[in-house]
Amino acid sequence: MDNSPARGTRDLLPDAVATRDRVLGLIQEIYRRFGYQRIETPALERIERLTGGQGGENEKLLFRVLRRGLDEQLPAGPLADLVDLGLRYDLTVPLTRFYSQYRAELPQPFRSFQFGPVWRAERPQKGRYRQFYQCDIDLLGEPSVLAEAELIEATTAALAAVGLTGTTVRLSDRRFLAALAGAAGVPAEARAGFFVTVDKLDKIGWEGVSAELVAARGLPVEVVASARDKIGSLTDLPADKVADVLAEVVPTLPEEVAQDLATTARSLAELPEVRWSFDPTLVRGMGYYTGQIFEISHPGSAGSIAGGGRYDELVGRSLGTEVPACGFSIGFERIVDLVTPAPPAEQLAVLFEAGVPVPTALAVARRLRAERGAVVSTVRRSGKFPAQLARLEGWGFTGFVSVKAEQDLTELPDVRQLRGDQEAQ
Template sequence: MAAVNPPRGMRDFLPAEKARREQVLAVIRERYRSHGFDEIETPVVEDYDRLHAGMGGDNEKLAFNVMKRGLEAEAIRAAADDPAALSDLGLRFDLTVPLARFYASHRGELPGVFRAIQIAPVWRAERPQKGRYRQFVQCDIDIIGDASARAEAELITATLDTLDALGLEGASVRINDRRALDAMLDVFGFAAEERPGVLITIDKLDKIGPTGVVAELRERGVTASAVDAFATFLDRAAADVPVFGEDQIRAGLPAGVGDEIVAHLVGIGEAVQAARPGADVPLVFDPFLVRGMGYYTGTIFELAHPSVSYSLGGGGRYDGMIGRFLGQEVPAVGFSIGFERIVDLVQQATDAGTSAVVLVHDRDVPVAELVALKSALVRDGRRVRLEQRTKNLKALLERATADGYTAFATVSAGAALEDLELKPLG
């Protein structure tokens, strides 16, 4: 028999789970729109050259490529080692590269500062494992055209507000700046050509600890005196400055990092605090936050929640990307929440605005009567399903409850709408 499972790393969703996902997505969309963002849609495929132009970092290696149509067997054999000769399109691996292309295409039709929502599936040729899929949904908000701290503050407050609306209060944002990282490596004495590899190692700090990071840096053979300076910095007694602000940022950086970078981060904190009066600033400065995407040029951040040890999302400023399409710099910054992770944390909510009813009918009830009753209830704003009575009524009602139905009524031939006795399910 032919295999009937979905492709590895991809999933089917039964009605109850699909309804749950759509309910969470509806909350996310509503919150984002309330913060002034507008939803757009882009094709699921982009040109091969665009997806492999160095803008997507390591994700470019995970792109699913679409083979050119009409290739002869001899041409395929001749180009077997050259994916670019075989493919002209590819499935998008994120929503940022398509957004940059979208903005370059439609700039004249968009406001000077454009706030975009993108909620859509993306595809990566990952090795499937628990929690890691080849097709998954991303929920992005981006602001294009604003170089000020206001843009980051709007993204952070909209994201935290969305998590609050989903019942995930208490989230916080770890924040850093790629310019601060670069300045730090410069202070320590790492050569420019060494820094990409050094950042890859520093990014492992949470996993292998300071000792492991220093050991790996020495194994890389980078400037020894710079590693010594970095090790000394890691061994220092970290200042306990619990409130996000200039003191916390200064305490996390070596002397010599520019005031402009610090001021930008402080401005973000002040704006987020103003948006959430009466609460602690939900920001934590992390001088070793790296984020692996090579296109980040400034602020970077990751979303944390006390219920889990892993990140629920992240983003940053990518001021150089759109300029590659337009030939001029356009400031841009985005924040993406990990929908597949968040949906598992959200408690199942009941849609109080709609009553969902199952009409359990006898076999002899005329179809016209059933459809008339169903239509009358639908016009009344209810969701309605018709089910013929079975011997195991309990199993039928349990399935209906799992599918989100809240009440049922039994229907006999000749029953009128006023005769129905709705009984609660669950």
């Protein structure tokens, strides 16, 4: 029998889990200081909620769950008739259902923090898994750009707390993108495809993007050239010039959109440790974004390590009334691969021989934990002493105490180090 995990999933050994726990703890503490409260939602959601057309390409990667009671011989008919549930592909869609159900019991505005696994039927490859973890914060009920600015500040602080430096925040707006496409002459029916192609700019460059827009999207050469010129004039904008330059390059852009982007930019400019840029080519693939969108890049990652935006219409589909909402998701798997492992904490073994009563061994371990604050495990003596010490070091232990039968334990035995202790060897 093949004992490997399911394709596109993976097992995590204790060292990996310890690193993930440490990173999550640091992130959670930062978000707690900003007022975000942790919630949990189920892995399974009703299929109609997951297939509402707002998940973009992710809906094509949905794992569907067959209804209970079906025999091994599936009945004929459309697949939709056989499915009533699906595994969540992100944490945002379940959050909107959660908020709609419990809104009356939640503080307003509501600051939500979530961490948990999601599933997508990806083609397994390096760095892409069918089961992976997301780490999200969302601010629901806040209509102003306070939400965008706070989410970005909290997330950059969380990334700094885990030791990730050199990050850059990229900022744009879905409403700006629509106005830009219109000003360049892109027909309304062609804009979705236009955005999909522009989103590839960092992968295929302007020559590839231009060629695809003309050949595959059918846009006139002069329209593509106009879009390229406008985008080129909007790079490297300082915070105090964002509103004016946007109004000049895209005259049809509503003043409110330009001012909101300028406010977010000014808020970021006041954070001395945060690098940011207005990125007119930032698109993001989820169909539910309605306003500002943002991503965080890191030189050690080929893709973004965090991303989010405003999705004012999504909650209203469940609640029946519009609720402003904005969220930011950290790519947990990616940042775990980027962080520097923490130095090993003191981890001691109480090596006790066969004649030592179990209560005695446990008492020694208890005293060591209390007096040294260390991680302490009781381990029976077995085999050759040097070989057992080598095994302990391989398992992550940093030191040990030896407890023998009839030993006077009025004082704790001396702790002997495993790493670099030639005497112990």
